[in-house]
Amino acid sequence: MASLPVSSSxxxxxxxxxxxxxxxxxxxxxxxxxLLAFLAGPWFGLWIAKGNLSSSLTLxxxxxxxxxxxxxxxxxxxxxxxxxxxxxxxxxxxxxxxxGRVFCGWVCxxxxxxxxxxxxxxxxxxxxxxxxxxxxxxxLLGGILVAAAVTGRLAWEWVNPVSLLHRGLIFGxxxxxxxxxxxxxxxxxxxxxGWCGHLCPMGAFYxxxxxxxxxxxxxxxxxxxxxxxxxxxxxxxxxVIRPALKAVGxxxxxxxxxxxxxxxxxxxxxxxxxxxxxxxxxxxxE
Amino acid sequence: MGRACPLNGLIVDSARQPARKSTVAESPAxxxxxRFINGxxxxxxxxxxxxxxxxxxxxxxxxxxxxxxxxxxxLAEDDFLAACVRCGLCVRDCPYHILKLADLGEPVPTxxxxxxxxxxxxxxxxxxxxxxxxxxxxxxxxxxxxxxARMGLAALVDHESCLNFLGLRCDVCYRVCPVIDKAITLxxxxxxxxxxxxxxLPTVHSDACTGCGKCEKSCVLPEAAIxxxxxxxxxxALPAHYRKGWEEKARHGGSLIGEQVELPVRGFEGxxxxxxxxxxxxxxxxxxxxxxxxxxxxxxxxxxxxxLRRGLDSHWKP
Ligand code: SF4
Ligand code: SF4
Ligand code: SF4
Ligand code: SF4
Ligand code: SF4
Numbered sequence: 243m244a245s246l247p248v249s250s251s252x253x254x255x256x257x258x259x260x261x262x263x264x265x266x267x268x269x270x271x272x273x274x275x276x277l278l279a280f281l282a283g284p285w286f287g288l289w290i291a292k293g294n295l296s297s298s299l300t301l302x303x304x305x306x307x308x309x310x311x312x313x314x315x316x317x318x319x320x321x322x323x324x325x326x327x328x329x330x331x332x333x334x335x336x337x338x339x340x341x342g343r344v345f346c347g348w349v350c351x352x353x354x355x356x357x358x359x360x361x362x363x364x365x366x367x368x369x370x371x372x373x374x375x376x377x378x379x380x381x382l383l384g385g386i387l388v389a390a391a392v393t394g395r396l397a398w399e400w401v402n403p404v405s406l407l408h409r410g411l412i413f414g415x416x417x418x419x420x421x422x423x424x425x426x427x428x429x430x431x432x433x434x435x436g437w438c439g440h441l442c443p444m445g446a447f448y449x450x451x452x453x454x455x456x457x458x459x460x461x462x463x464x465x466x467x468x469x470x471x472x473x474x475x476x477x478x479x480x481x482v483i484r485p486a487l488k489a490v491g492x493x494x495x496x497x498x499x500x501x502x503x504x505x506x507x508x509x510x511x512x513x514x515x516x517x518x519x520x521x522x523x524x525x526x527x528e
Numbered sequence: 529m530g531r532a533c534p535l536n537g538l539i540v541d542s543a544r545q546p547a548r549k550s551t552v553a554e555s556p557a558x559x560x561x562x563r564f565i566n567g568x569x570x571x572x573x574x575x576x577x578x579x580x581x582x583x584x585x586x587x588x589x590x591x592x593x594x595x596x597x598x599x600x601x602x603l604a605e606d607d608f609l610a611a612c613v614r615c616g617l618c619v620r621d622c623p624y625h626i627l628k629l630a631d632l633g634e635p636v637p638t639x640x641x642x643x644x645x646x647x648x649x650x651x652x653x654x655x656x657x658x659x660x661x662x663x664x665x666x667x668x669x670x671x672x673x674x675x676x677a678r679m680g681l682a683a684l685v686d687h688e689s690c691l692n693f694l695g696l697r698c699d700v701c702y703r704v705c706p707v708i709d710k711a712i713t714l715x716x717x718x719x720x721x722x723x724x725x726x727x728x729l730p731t732v733h734s735d736a737c738t739g740c741g742k743c744e745k746s747c748v749l750p751e752a753a754i755x756x757x758x759x760x761x762x763x764x765a766l767p768a769h770y771r772k773g774w775e776e777k778a779r780h781g782g783s784l785i786g787e788q789v790e791l792p793v794r795g796f797e798g799x800x801x802x803x804x805x806x807x808x809x810x811x812x813x814x815x816x817x818x819x820x821x822x823x824x825x826x827x828x829x830x831x832x833x834x835x836l837r838r839g840l841d842s843h844w845k846p
Binding site for chain 2 (some may be wrong): 283292293294296297298299305307308311312315318319320321322323325326329394395396399400401405406409410412413414415416417418420421
């Protein structure tokens with residue numbers, strides 16, 4: 243694949259460790275801070291956020307609710323109180339603005355597990371397995387909505403790994419660990435990026451919110467790309483890169499697919515500094 | 529050649545590969561289409577199966593186990609499972625930390641709040657902070673008076689071990705009840721075993737018991753004789769068309785079917801008022817654990833206060 247002559251320009255300055263890990267570190271920091279906001283209360287008596295990602299109250303005033311959960315509740319036929327609905331609207335607005343899957347990259351605790359699984363898979367050089375169709379997550383999303391309407395209860399919450407893990411980390415966990423371990427093993431052995439990239443209905447839902455994202459990654463210096471494939475290797479949704487990087491089906495350098503988690507990992511790993519974090523209207527490319 | 533997936537706008541860029549390897553004469557486009565359709569079918573099938581599985585699992589695992597009680601104001605269980613998003617805000621705002629979110633694999637539906645009376649009962653806070661904290665209405669804010677809470681219903685399940693049933697004066701469950709003398713009373717009964725003492729039987733009244741669990745928590749026995757259950761488990765129900773004659777009589781100031789002819793009781797002349805209950809008392813049969821105090825083996829309060837004042841001849845000799 244990478245059989246093109248590698249144009250190793252001599253002007254390449256070796257990038258510092260910080261430059262190579264910056265977005266990863268920021269992202270982990272963000273995930274940790276979200277968790278800490280919930281844990282500072284029970285640990286130190288410092289109540290920043292109460293509840294969990296399903297629904298929470300921050301500093302006693304700001305309600306936040308998972309909009310997918312609010313949608314399922316409505317489908318069961320229950321009309322939640324204004325607190326939950328307001329919370330869902332705020333979260334919905336936020337992700338419509340910055341990009342739905344920012345949730346996956348910057349907030350969701352399962353992301354740490356699946357990133358670790360992807361890393362393990364790369365390290366062990368595992369190439370086996372069978373990846374489910376990328377559309378599976380949308381069918382699953384449809385399925386859980388139908389399940390809520392048909393059973394009249396929040397059926398998906400019995401097993402939803404995302405809330406299992408987040409709730410478990412804050413309120414204590416036992417059996418939920420097996421589900422998380424299952425996801426890790428599945429991602430390592432069976433399907434590369436299997437859970438977050440192909441199955442998770444929450445990821446699918448937040449992906450649908452990504453069409454208007456203001457925050458986007460751009461392959462601005464794509465002319466400098468030497469086809470090392472590093473970005474494709476680390477990207478949790480590698481299919482989103484090609485249209486922007488290779489101008490396939492689009493002219494501009496912006497990664498517009500709503501599957502992009504805006505994780506910035508491609509920026510980290512690219513030695514040619516092709517990618518940068520920017521906004522939706524920044525069509526500049528060098 | 530790329531093919532846009534209709535659902536998510538992905539570019540499925542696998543059109544050329546199967547054609548290169550394929551030995552059968554098949555156009556690349558149709559091979560790609562076949563793969564695409566297969567993929568979608570598998571995805572749809574898998575997705576629906578998983579969702580169905582979750583739905584079925586949620587149905588099978590949704591009966592609340594006997595010792596798990598919902599916080600005050602909780603909707604009826606079916607509605608509760610539709611409304612509660614499992615956020616734990618109620619858990620956080622309970623000042624006595626009695627609530628817990630169920631973990632996967634526990635008999636309580638995953639993530640939902642509950643408490644176990646024998647471990648730590650509800651303190652029945654006047655301001656009901658748990659209800660105020662709930663953002664979804666799974667805990668109903670219509671509940672403003674904690675005495676109207678119906679978290680469960682206490683039942684004196686073990687008549688064989690309850691110390692008051694054995695003739696002692698324990699009374700602990702009665703004394704700790706926050707709704708004392710309404711939710712739980714001591715009903716005086718003749719003790720047919722000693723034939724000269726009273727038994728004060730703790731008796732729960734469903735119209736006032738909040739199900740807080742204090743009585744179960746404080747029962748002095750190693751295993752509580754009084755237990756609090758979800759109401760659905762603890763309470764029976766009469767058929768809707770049943771009317772209690774004496775209640776109707778009181779309400780209407782007289783019998784609805786006119787005065788009835790009193791027939792003489794034959795065959796029991798001279799015996800102890802002809803109550804079969806007297807015989808069952810001495811018979812060494814264990815009372816059914818679910819039997820209400822008014823049923824056998826002891827005569828009901830009405831009977832006790834009526835014809836039995838003179839004392840039963842229970843054939844008991846010191
Ligand atoms: S895809 Fe799902 S599990 Fe993965 S990060 Fe997003 S929400 Fe979390
Ligand atoms: S394209 Fe870059 S920012 Fe987007 S998901 Fe892939 S690695 Fe992350
Ligand atoms: S009434 Fe008070 S003690 Fe009982 S569950 Fe609510 S907050 Fe906790
Ligand atoms: S606060 Fe309400 S929605 Fe949240 S866990 Fe408690 S009952 Fe459920
Ligand atoms: S559960 Fe027990 S203590 Fe609580 S109200 Fe009912 S009888 Fe009283």
